[in-house]
Amino acid sequence: MKHSKYFTIALIGLSLTFFSCSKNDDDDTDDDTEAEETTVGVATPVSAFDEFNSDAVTVSFDGDEITIESNGVPNHTSPYWEETNPLYIEPVVAVALTPGRIGGDRSFTLTVSTNPALATVSSATGLGPIGISVTGVPIFNDTEGPNRPIEEQIVETFDYAGAHNGPSGYHYHVESYDVPENTVLSHDDEKLVGIMADxxxxxxxxxxxxxxxxxxxxxSGGHTSATQHSDGVDFYHYHIINEFYLGTIIALFAGNLQGTPSSIF
Ligand SMILES: [Zn+2]
Ligand SMILES: [Zn+2]
Known part of the structure; x- marks a missing residue:
């Protein structure tokens, strides 16, 4: 069984390679792919990585790959800190807290292309980290378990950062709240939120x-334009979609990834 599985994977790999080779050959003559070409493989602006919390996140470049490593420990206040931590605050929006506190031996590593390309087929996201935010905290999707969307009782456990704690640690699901305590996170603005698994x-x-x-x-909330980091160069990026997901909350990322996701481990 194992052998045939690997053989299938090898075949898929071969056909993908073959497909991309023949596609490239066609590009010169096929006008239909022109629109796609302008959005594919543009370099991610390096200055965006200056926005990441350097106490938690290490960004390294190796050839055409970027590796983002994080310990998942944010640089903002939360009721999810241990009460002895200077960043601990009483809950300002959370009604109930999930078990566990920020900290522990967490690490999240994501390696992606410096020139990510749109994939021909988008990918559904799974449970667990689907991106790494500028604070170093992992970004989760709009579900809290298998077939369990974020519902009212789950929303009540979010702190103003739109986060709570789970078995894999502290993580963001939704956009942060507009409260005075929130001084670093994006709320209805153009700030960088993070980098997704693709x-x-x-x-x-x-x-x-x-x-x-x-x-x-x-x-998925994506489009191609310049941003404050790209010096006028258009590149594909996502936005938090300006739509209420449930009540007044706004999901950070509830769609499919439009590129080819790497795993965050
Ligand atoms: Zn969660
Ligand atoms: Zn944009």
């Missing part, structure tokens, strides 16, 4: 070049 950056609800909510987003 290597595309995700920004807040507004796009810097518009100063407003973009109206040309795809189903």
């Amino acid at each position: 290597g595309f950056l995700i920004y807040g609800r507004k796009c810097d070049v518009l100063g407003d909510h973009p109206t040309d987003l795809d189903v």
Whole structure:
């Protein structure tokens, strides 16, 4: 069984290689692929990585790959800190807390291309980290377990950062709240939110070049434009979609990844 499985994978690999080779050959003559070409494989602006919390996140470059490593420990206050931590605060939005506190031996590593490309087929996200935020905290999707969407009781456990604790540690599900305690996280603005598992950056609800909510987003919140990091160069990136997910909460990322995701381990 094992052998045939590997053989199948090898075959898929071969056919993918073959497909991309023949596709490249066609590109010179096929006008239909022109629109796609302008959005594929543009370099992620390096200055975006200056936004990451350097106490938690290490970014390293190796050839055409970027590796983002995080200990998952944020640089903002939360009721999920141990009460002895200077960043501990009483809950300002959470009604109930999930078990566990920030800290422990966590690490999250993501290696992606410096020039991420749109995939021909998008990928559904799974449980666990689907991106790494600028604070170092992992980004989760809009589910809390198998077939369990974020529902009211789960929303009640979110702190103002849109996060709670789980078996794999402290993680964000939804956009942060507009409260005075929130001084670092994106709330209805153009701040960088993080990087997704497919290597595309995700920004807040507004796009810097518009100063407003973009109206040309795809189903995943992605579009191609310049940002405050790209020096006028257009590249594909996501935004938090400006839509209420449940009540007044806004999911950070509830769609499919439009690139090819790497695993975050
Ligand atoms: Zn969760
Ligand atoms: Zn944008």
